[in-house]
Amino acid sequence: MGGRRVDWAALRTPRDEVPAEGLRERKKRETRRLLFNTATELFLARGFDAVRVADVAQAGGVSEKTVFNYFPAKESLILDRPDATLAAMRTELGDPARTPVEAVLRILAGELAAVTGWLADQRDRRAAGAGFRRYGELIRSTPALAAYQRDVLDELADGAAQLLAVRAGLATADPEPQLAATALVGLWRVQFGSLAKHVDAGRTPARIRGAVTTDVLRAARLLESGLGSFARTRRPAVKDTSKDAATRPQG
Numbered sequence: 001m002g003g004r005r006v007d008w009a010a011l012r013t014p015r016d017e018v019p020a021e022g023l024r025e026r027k028k029r030e031t032r033r034l035l036f037n038t039a040t041e042l043f044l045a046r047g048f049d050a051v052r053v054a055d056v057a058q059a060g061g062v063s064e065k066t067v068f069n070y071f072p073a074k075e076s077l078i079l080d081r082p083d084a085t086l087a088a089m090r091t092e093l094g095d096p097a098r099t100p101v102e103a104v105l106r107i108l109a110g111e112l113a114a115v116t117g118w119l120a121d122q123r124d125r126r127a128a129g130a131g132f133r134r135y136g137e138l139i140r141s142t143p144a145l146a147a148y149q150r151d152v153l154d155e156l157a158d159g160a161a162q163l164l165a166v167r168a169g170l171a172t173a174d175p176e177p178q179l180a181a182t183a184l185v186g187l188w189r190v191q192f193g194s195l196a197k198h199v200d201a202g203r204t205p206a207r208i209r210g211a212v213t214t215d216v217l218r219a220a221r222l223l224e225s226g227l228g229s230f231a232r233t234r235r236p237a238v239k240d241t242s243k244d245a246a247t248r249p250q251g
Contacts, residue, residue, distance in 0.1 A: 035062070100184055
């Protein structure tokens with residue numbers, strides 16, 4: 001972990017998103033930042049499974065209990081719960097002036113801007129880019145982290161389904177909001193995959209942003225025709241094409 005270190009915590013909370021705070025809140029944020037950076041560097045250097053929470057605590061100069069006060073699970077030391085994204089969903093999907101796809105594209109654009117802004121802010125962009133790729137590979141190749149990330153996406157899908165159901169006047173468990181939510185959350189997978197593909201030492205943050213945006217928009221176009229009118233229609237009438245439809249009692 002020698003050399004110039006990457007500020008991983010800034011990837012979670014960009015500088016322009018840090019709220020006004022008092023001394024106590026600032027100290028808590030700085031401790032959380034230290035622990036996140038320390039844990040991420042240890043995981044990248046040794047592998048997630050080879051590092052204990054006690055190792056993170058020792059390297060960060062705090063007790064193991066303190067680590068758990070800030071991070072409820074070992075996985076959360078490197079992967080956030082989706083609180084900020086869910087809050088953005090409530091704002092964007094709650095706006096009837098936007099289609100669901102438009103709403104999610106606004107959220108994804110903000111998150112992408114945060115990543116590319118983080119890359120631009122790093123003193124050593126080459127090291128930051130290489131580290132970002134290793135960060136993504138660590139998550140993909142570690143079963144516990146991959147499962148945790150799936151849980152995060154499932155949580156996003158549940159939140160989206162609730163919001164979409166309200167827009168359409170349906171129950172959350174109805175098939176339309178469930179399917180629509182799953183499709184929309186798939187755009188996050190597209191963005192994650194595109195970042196893994198396009199973040200490299202030869203590309204500027206602006207070029208990365210443009211390439212990833214292009215990929216996400218390609219995927220969004222497949223969804224827009226089906227979901228564009230979601231909030232403007234009630235339960236659609238779908239023709240029953242099953243074999244026994246003709247013999248089913250009517251009325």
